[in-house]
Each structure stands twice: as structure tokens, then as C-alpha cells.
Amino acid sequence: MYYISTAGEGLNSPPLQGETVADAVVIGGGLTGVSAAYHLARAGADVVVLEAETVGAGASGRNGGQLIPGLRLDWEQAARDWGLARTQALYRLGLDARDLVWALAEDCDLTPGHLYACVSDRHFALARAEATFIRETLGFDHLDVVERAALARHVTGGGYAGGLYDRLGGHFHPLKFLRGLARKALAADARLHEGSRVVALEQGRNGVTVRTATGSVRAAAGIVACDALIGGLSPHLARAIMPVASYCIATEPLPDEQAAALLPGRAAVADSRFALDYYRLSADNRLLFSGGETYMHTPRRDVAAFVRPHMLRVFPALADARIDFAWSGLVGITPNRLPQIGRLGGALYFAHGYSGQGCLLAPFYGKAIADHLRGDSDVYECLSALPAFSWPGGDLLRGPLYTLGMLYYALRDRLG
Numbered sequence: 001m002y003y004i005s006t007a008g009e010g011l012n013s014p015p016l017q018g019e020t021v022a023d024a025v026v027i028g029g030g031l032t033g034v035s036a037a038y039h040l041a042r043a044g045a046d047v048v049v050l051e052a053e054t055v056g057a058g059a060s061g062r063n064g065g066q067l068i069p070g071l072r073l074d075w076e077q078a079a080r081d082w083g084l085a086r087t088q089a090l091y092r093l094g095l096d097a098r099d100l101v102w103a104l105a106e107d108c109d110l111t112p113g114h115l116y117a118c119v120s121d122r123h124f125a126l127a128r129a130e131a132t133f134i135r136e137t138l139g140f141d142h143l144d145v146v147e148r149a150a151l152a153r154h155v156t157g158g159g160y161a162g163g164l165y166d167r168l169g170g171h172f173h174p175l176k177f178l179r180g181l182a183r184k185a186l187a188a189d190a191r192l193h194e195g196s197r198v199v200a201l202e203q204g205r206n207g208v209t210v211r212t213a214t215g216s217v218r219a220a221a222g223i224v225a226c227d228a229l230i231g232g233l234s235p236h237l238a239r240a241i242m243p244v245a246s247y248c249i250a251t252e253p254l255p256d257e258q259a260a261a262l263l264p265g266r267a268a269v270a271d272s273r274f275a276l277d278y279y280r281l282s283a284d285n286r287l288l289f290s291g292g293e294t295y296m297h298t299p300r301r302d303v304a305a306f307v308r309p310h311m312l313r314v315f316p317a318l319a320d321a322r323i324d325f326a327w328s329g330l331v332g333i334t335p336n337r338l339p340q341i342g343r344l345g346g347a348l349y350f351a352h353g354y355s356g357q358g359c360l361l362a363p364f365y366g367k368a369i370a371d372h373l374r375g376d377s378d379v380y381e382c383l384s385a386l387p388a389f390s391w392p393g394g395d396l397l398r399g400p401l402y403t404l405g406m407l408y409y410a411l412r413d414r415l416g
């Protein structure tokens, strides 16, 4: 996988052995869990992180690296429903999440600039209206409307109708960022165990006990941070998340002129379709392109053959470029595409369902739980008050119903 081959040394943390006691136990070594652990450890708590495989084995170490600021809300509707002050506060939180990642980022190829590229005039009109509302009514000025004629400054392919350039957005190497954060957590005395899959969760009067095949942790509080990979560990959490497979390829390193001819400003790009294309240049000048989604439980195996046509539709000039890496991962999607954060009961917390925006939001949600456990609950309260739903249909029907819904959106994509 591209990120593993370019991220340097892994963490090589030993599996949990025997019984131990801690202030908090975190299940899942992705951005949510590692951020929660880092912020708790930095505040002096004794934290244990249990990761089933290796840190970054889930979505956090295999994503597109696109840094797209903000919560996904219809802001005009939000202002009508909740009033201007609450809407502005929520919008500010989305930018705080962005600032958190920028503050934590070290040696992870952080590059500024993100373009939302509209595939139709209708999408562009909606995007323009939203940017105007955000600037003029909410008072946040970071989105530049890019007319069709000016798009070539950012992207030369795709035939887009226009776009929004986000000056606060960008992209990074997700695995470098995550391992860096895990190292910061270790330096603050967090205890990390890879190869430690939690097989049982128990809540008692004095906290939680979690068990792996080779040990257990008893802690005053627990944080479940497994997102789309929750599996059978919590059927309740699983009902809120639809795992959608997303597919990525990396070309061979491109000559400087060719890379600059595709994405002159090196911004990341995501298009406005529901099943979107998103892409960017890596620090070593590869085009990292993601396109096509599937809603089956098992991801496709022919990833390069599946994604390449999407890439060539945007950049036909890459017909001869070698594809060096291809991979997939599961994105955790909620019904309203808003992340969810809360308490499973007792002292067991969770955050998940970033619906394609976890690079910025997952570290923030992890921190929100850490802050809440330390007694600073403002952000946690704000985020946990957002509307949260489960997918309809029960365990058997959820997949088929979701597929039907996706087919509807795919049809809308084709109609523009």
C-alpha cells in the first residue's frame, strides 16, 4: 500500500498481555482513538489503546488525505432551524477541527488548498449560493468562488462547471500524520497495544472492562473508536454506520511538468457527485486518485482496473502512466452524513460516522471525548446534540435498502 511504503517505521507496539488497570481504555487505533488517547495522556491520565491490527490499519491509514473543513450541514436550513448564533457556533467548530489538525501536523506533507469541483451548472449555482451565505450571513471568509474560466489555475481536467476553492482546506499523508500523533501520545505515556483485538466489552458500576484474547483492561472510562470496522463488538453502534468501500490508486511519480499540467496549484480536488472522484498530488508527485464506490460487504479486488477509467475521464493524458499502488477501505457513513458522538451507557463513549470527512473531524471528535472526560464538556455537548439516526431495515435489510438508495443517488449524479 502506498502510504505504508512511504510512512517510515511502524510503531511495533506489543500486544496486550495479562490484566491491567487504567483511567481510560480506547478501542481502535485510528484518528479518533489515537487523538482521544493523546489528549487524555497529555492531561495526565493513564490511557491504554487497544488496536486489533496496527495503528492506521483502518480508514485512517488508507484514506484520500483530503482535508475538507466543516461539518456537512445545509447551513441556511440550520440557521432557520437553530438560529444564527448556534449555527455560527457549529460552523466555528468545523474550523476549530481544521485548526487542530494544522496544529498537530508535523512531517506529514501537509499542503494547503482544496477545490470542490462542480460537475454541473446546477451544482455550481448551489455551491455559489452556499459560499455567499457562509460569507455574508455566517461571517466566515475562506471559500473563493472559481468560475469555469478560472478553473485551470487549480485543475486542468474534468470539464467542471466551476468550483469553490477552500483556502483553509488541503491534504496530507494520513499515515504519517497518524503515526506522528501516536508517537506524541506514547511520549505523553499513553500505553499502546497493537495486535490486540477487543472481543468483549463489559460495563460495571465502576467503569468498563474490555477483553482481548490475551488480556484485559479495567478502566474508569472506555472509548469505542472503531468506525466502519465495529463489526459485532457493538450491534447498537453498527446500526448507525453503513460501511461503504472506497477505492484508490497511485500512479508512478510524474515528471514535474506533467504534474503541474494536471494540478497547477497542487490543491486537492473532490467533485460534487454523491459517488465522487477525489484526487491530489503526493509529495513524490504521484497522482493519488479515488473514484467509484461500492456498497457490497466485500470490497472489489480489481481496484486498479476499476478506478483507472475514472482517472482517465478526468486526465486522459495519463493513459500511459503506470499504476504503482491500488487499495481500498471502508468509509463509515451515517444516514444524515453527520458524525455521531455520545455515550453507549455508563462510562462507555463512542464517536464515529465522519462520512468521508474524518481526516479533520475524527481527531476533533476524539479530543472532544477526552476533554469531556476531563470535565470540559462544551464541545462534546454541542456535537452530541446534533441529530443522529440509525439506518433503517435491521441487520438483514440494511445493506439492500442502502444499495437502493445509492442507486437513486447514482442516477441523480448522471442527471447532473
Ligand SMILES: Cc1cc2nc3c(=O)[nH]c(=O)nc-3n(C[C@H](O)[C@H](O)[C@H](O)COP(=O)(O)OP(=O)(O)OC[C@H]3O[C@@H](n4cnc5c(N)ncnc54)[C@H](O)[C@@H]3O)c2cc1C
Pocket: 027, 028, 029, 030, 031, 032, 033, 050, 051, 052, 053, 054, 055, 056, 057, 058, 059, 060, 061, 062, 063, 064, 065, 066, 067, 068, 196, 197, 198, 199, 225, 226, 227, 228, 229, 230, 233, 246, 247, 248, 278, 328, 329, 330, 331, 332, 351, 352, 354, 355, 356, 357, 358, 359, 360, 361, 362
Ligand atoms: C478509502 C478511503 C478514503 C477516504 N478519504 C478521506 C478523505 O480524503 N478525507 C477525509 O476527511 N476522510 C476520508 N476518509 C474517511 C476517514 O478516513 C475516516 O473518517 C477516519 O479515518 C475514521 O477514523 P476512525 O479512527 O474513527 O476509524 P478507523 O481509522 O477506521 O479506525 C478504527 C480502528 O479500530 C480498529 N478496530 C476495529 N475493531 C476493533 C476491535 N474489536 N478491537 C480493537 N481495535 C479494533 C481497526 O483495526 C481500526 O484501526 C476515507 C476513508 C476511506 C476508507
